[in-house]
Amino acid sequence: MTKKKTQKKTKEKTKAKSQKKNKSKTLKFNYAPALESTKVEILEKYGNFIGGEFVAPKTGKYFDTVNPADGKKLASLALSGSADVDLAVKAARKAFKSEWSQLTGSERGKFLFRIARIIQERSRELAVLETLDGGKPIKESRDVDIPLVAQHFFYNAGWADKLDYLVPGKKVKPIGVCGQIIPWNFPMLMLAWKIAPALAAGNTVVLKPAEQTSLTALKFAEICQEAGLPKGVVNIITGAGETGAALVDHKDVNKIAFTGSTDIGKLIARNAGKTNKKLTMELGGKSANIVFADAAIDQAVEGIVAGIFFNQGHVCCAGSRLLIEESVKDLVIKKLKARMKQIRVGAPLDKNTDLGAINSKEQLKKIRDLVKQGQKEGGEFWQVETVLPTRGNFFAPCLFMDQSGSSTIAREEVFGPVLSVSTFRTPDEAIAKANDTNYGLAAGIWSEKGSKVHMVASKLKAGIIWANTYNKFDATSPFGGFKESGYGREGGRHGVLPYVEVE
Ligand code: NAI
Ligand code: MG
Numbered sequence: 117m118t119k120k121k122t123q124k125k126t127k128e129k130t131k132a133k134s135q136k137k138n139k140s141k142t143l144k145f146n147y148a149p150a151l152e153s154t155k156v157e158i159l160e161k162y163g164n165f166i167g168g169e170f171v172a173p174k175t176g177k178y179f180d181t182v183n184p185a186d187g188k189k190l191a192s193l194a195l196s197g198s199a200d201v202d203l204a205v206k207a208a209r210k211a212f213k214s215e216w217s218q219l220t221g222s223e224r225g226k227f228l229f230r231i232a233r234i235i236q237e238r239s240r241e242l243a244v245l246e247t248l249d250g251g252k253p254i255k256e257s258r259d260v261d262i263p264l265v266a267q268h269f270f271y272n273a274g275w276a277d278k279l280d281y282l283v284p285g286k287k288v289k290p291i292g293v294c295g296q297i298i299p300w301n302f303p304m305l306m307l308a309w310k311i312a313p314a315l316a317a318g319n320t321v322v323l324k325p326a327e328q329t330s331l332t333a334l335k336f337a338e339i340c341q342e343a344g345l346p347k348g349v350v351n352i353i354t355g356a357g358e359t360g361a362a363l364v365d366h367k368d369v370n371k372i373a374f375t376g377s378t379d380i381g382k383l384i385a386r387n388a389g390k391t392n393k394k395l396t397m398e399l400g401g402k403s404a405n406i407v408f409a410d411a412a413i414d415q416a417v418e419g420i421v422a423g424i425f426f427n428q429g430h431v432c433c434a435g436s437r438l439l440i441e442e443s444v445k446d447l448v449i450k451k452l453k454a455r456m457k458q459i460r461v462g463a464p465l466d467k468n469t470d471l472g473a474i475n476s477k478e479q480l481k482k483i484r485d486l487v488k489q490g491q492k493e494g495g496e497f498w499q500v501e502t503v504l505p506t507r508g509n510f511f512a513p514c515l516f517m518d519q520s521g522s523s524t525i526a527r528e529e530v531f532g533p534v535l536s537v538s539t540f541r542t543p544d545e546a547i548a549k550a551n552d553t554n555y556g557l558a559a560g561i562w563s564e565k566g567s568k569v570h571m572v573a574s575k576l577k578a579g580i581i582w583a584n585t586y587n588k589f590d591a592t593s594p595f596g597g598f599k600e601s602g603y604g605r606e607g608g609r610h611g612v613l614p615y616v617e618v619e
Pocket of ligand 1: 297327357359361398399400431432479
């Protein structure tokens with residue numbers, strides 16, 4: 117035997133020995149961190165994107181955007197005032213009149229296809245930036261958000277030259293300049309839901325991203341430049357509520373599309389009502405996930421987890437109220453608790469993370485305050501015991517059980533990883549409980565019986581109803597609410613309709 121071979125053999129022997137030893141010692145193990153490594157260029161300072169160029173704000177003021185996972189500053193952003201909004205609206209009006217509304221649908225479509233392809237090419241970079249700025253796990257921004265963003269541009273590009281078929285027998289024309297205001301929970305996806313149909317229909321836009329998460333919108337501005345989109349068709353202005361209010365109040369804006377809290381939605385509707393702007397509103401929710409005894413329980417447990425813990429519960433259509441048929445309550449809760457213990461909370465850029473950082477300090481405080489209030493109101497409170505990172509905004513998944521239907525956690529939108537659980541005995545009781553809310557955005561039904569699913573779905577007052585799944589999205593499918601969850605639809609043919617005038 118050569119020396120080399122003997123060495124190899126001894127090595128193998130020691131390895132086997134140590135593996136045997138390790139097996140008896142280390143029954144538990146932790147994944148090594150696997151951080152997404154794509155490099156993203158973030159400038160120190162960003163102006164607004166107006167008329168195809170980045171320009172410094174007239175206010176001369178800037179604010180910080182931070183990484184919620186460690187509290188560190190990422191960049192300075194323009195704090196825009198009404199003069200900046202005015203500049204953006206003027207650029208959008210000019211582009212609308214002189215160019216965009218004059219192009220044929222197929223020419224507009226080409227730009228949208230080009231944007232969609234660039235988004236696909238730069239998807240890793242966009243996903244990392246979305247996660248850095250907003251705190252959502254990389255596996256969600258990479259596998260859910262950014263692919264859907266590209267899909268919405270591809271899908272709406274297809275409408276651009278088919279608008280003659282949008283409303284059978286009628287001609288349609290664009291509305292003009294659209295003001296779009298979006299929240300921090302799906303920053304780039306909400307941008308796509310709004311910009312893609314608006315542009316396909318021949319409108320130009322001024323979009324204000326949420327102050328917490330503007331970076332991917334500013335990257336999108338770079339993508340518009342790269343695609344050679346005519347100047348002024350897309351304008352991005354950054355700032356907080358006052359900037360949004362200036363856009364709502366602007367006299368030369370023809371439509372406002374808003375996604376965000378119900379309170380601000382109502383305020384915007386009141387203010388825009390004084391002008392003749394068209395409005396679409398996508399607001400909050402307190403959606404019910406209904407589990408019948410005949411459901412595939414393991415599958416339902418996965419759906420419950422996806423319904424409320426996906427994206428830290430920062431989801432307007434989150435399945436935040438779980439209704440379980442009484443006979444299977446103990447079984448579902450046992451399996452649910454076991455599954456919740458497996459949720460990995462931590463560094464958003466780690467590929468193994470299931471639940472990332474809460475988007476802002478303010479949101480973390482809101483969740484903590486509501487949970488404290490819930491604990492005072494009684495019932496059972498159970499939270500996963502896990503070690504949370506010491507820096508940044510983190511909150512462990514939890515649930516409340518056996519609270520009254522009038523309790524805070526059962527009624528208010530927490531917008532965090534907090535589940536409210538109650539039971540029912542008959543389908544009618546489940547329907548009544550599910551509908552007992554001011555909201556009406558989504559619902560989930562879990563049952564092996566198709567007829568029961570259809571019967572229950574037809575009686576639920578919710579815009580989106582999932583059967584034996586939850587939180588699944590598609591660009592071809594309309595999304596929107598009933599009651600205080602808003603009006604108007606986004607996605608599908610329905611999502612293009614609010615961006616046209618029917619002649
Ligand atoms: P928000 O409704 O204040 O913010 C959404 C967007 O509206 C942001 O771009 C913001 O700058 C803008 N905005 C704020 N005030 C405005 C005004 N007066 N005029 C025009 N635009 C204005 O939501 P916020 O404060 O970030 O979150 C508060 C709560 O709202 C959350 O805790 C959550 O419960 C809920 N929320 C619901 C969302 C949904 O998709 N249903 C999204 C974000 C928040
Ligand atoms: Mg706010």
